[in-house]
Amino acid sequence: xxxxxxxxxxxxxxxxxxxxxxxxxxxxxxxxxxxxxxxxxxxxxxxxxxxxxxxxxxxxxxxxxxxxxxxxxxxxxxxxxxxxxxxxxxxxxxxxxxxxxxxxxxxxxxxxxxxxxxxxxxxxxxxxxxxxxxx
Amino acid sequence: xxxxxxxxxxxxxxxxxxxxxxxxxxxxxxxxxxxxxxxxxxxxxxxxxxxxxxxxxxxxxxxxxxxxxxxxx
Numbered sequence: 537x538x539x540x541x542x543x544x545x546x547x548x549x550x551x552x553x554x555x556x557x558x559x560x561x562x563x564x565x566x567x568x569x570x571x572x573x574x575x576x577x578x579x580x581x582x583x584x585x586x587x588x589x590x591x592x593x594x595x596x597x598x599x600x601x602x603x604x605x606x607x608x609x610x611x612x613x614x615x616x617x618x619x620x621x622x623x624x625x626x627x628x629x630x631x632x633x634x635x636x637x638x639x640x641x642x643x644x645x646x647x648x649x650x651x652x653x654x655x656x657x658x659x660x661x662x663x664x665x666x667x668x669x670x671x
Numbered sequence: 672x673x674x675x676x677x678x679x680x681x682x683x684x685x686x687x688x689x690x691x692x693x694x695x696x697x698x699x700x701x702x703x704x705x706x707x708x709x710x711x712x713x714x715x716x717x718x719x720x721x722x723x724x725x726x727x728x729x730x731x732x733x734x735x736x737x738x739x740x741x742x743x744x
Contacts, residue, residue: 576682584736586720617744634744637678638710641739645678649738652714656724666743 577644584648601651603658610654616646620654621670635665675702677711677737696730703728703735710740 589599598613613619617636621629637649653661675686688695707713714722715732
């Protein structure tokens with residue numbers, strides 16, 4: 537009698553552990569999924585990048601733009617802030633620039649706004665930006 | 672069909688309209704003025720794909736993108 541009860545309890549315990557393991561895995565998968573706004577932001581960014589920028593972004597998670605006023609090169613890394621770097625002649629980050637849209641947006645949207653700003657109104661973008669030393 | 676794309680917390684909101692429809696065009700122009708008046712930047716693309724910032728409503732633009740005012744982070 538006691539042996540039977542223990543067997544049943546053991547079986548139930550294993551089932552519970554298996555279910556918990558499944559739930560934990562599902563939760564991890566759900567948590568790591570990009571949100572719909574992130575996916576939309578990335579899609580829009582990809583539509584507006586030049587073919588060269590898109591290839592660079594796919595390969596390195598960043599793309600480079602040319603400032604419309606100075607001709608300087610800037611690297612825009614995937615992110616939502618402190619992600620714009622002015623490059624030196626050798627392509628190394630020299631100065632970091634932080635400027636973002638006023639409203640909370642997905643990373644792809646932030647990067648697209650930064651790209652358009654540097655390519656069409658570089659001075660205006662840098663005038664509002666804070667600078668930082670690249671690590 | 673022309674489109675106005677407004678960046679927002681959902682990613683973006685797209686407003687499609689028929690540029691040959693005078694009423695729809697007027698509504699699109701009103702939206703353009705409201706958004707730019709609220710500090711949004713409007714951008715279109717050239718045939719080469721280069722972005723161009725536009726300050727006035729262009730009824731021939733197939734796609735206009737609006738993003739919020741930029742601030743120092």
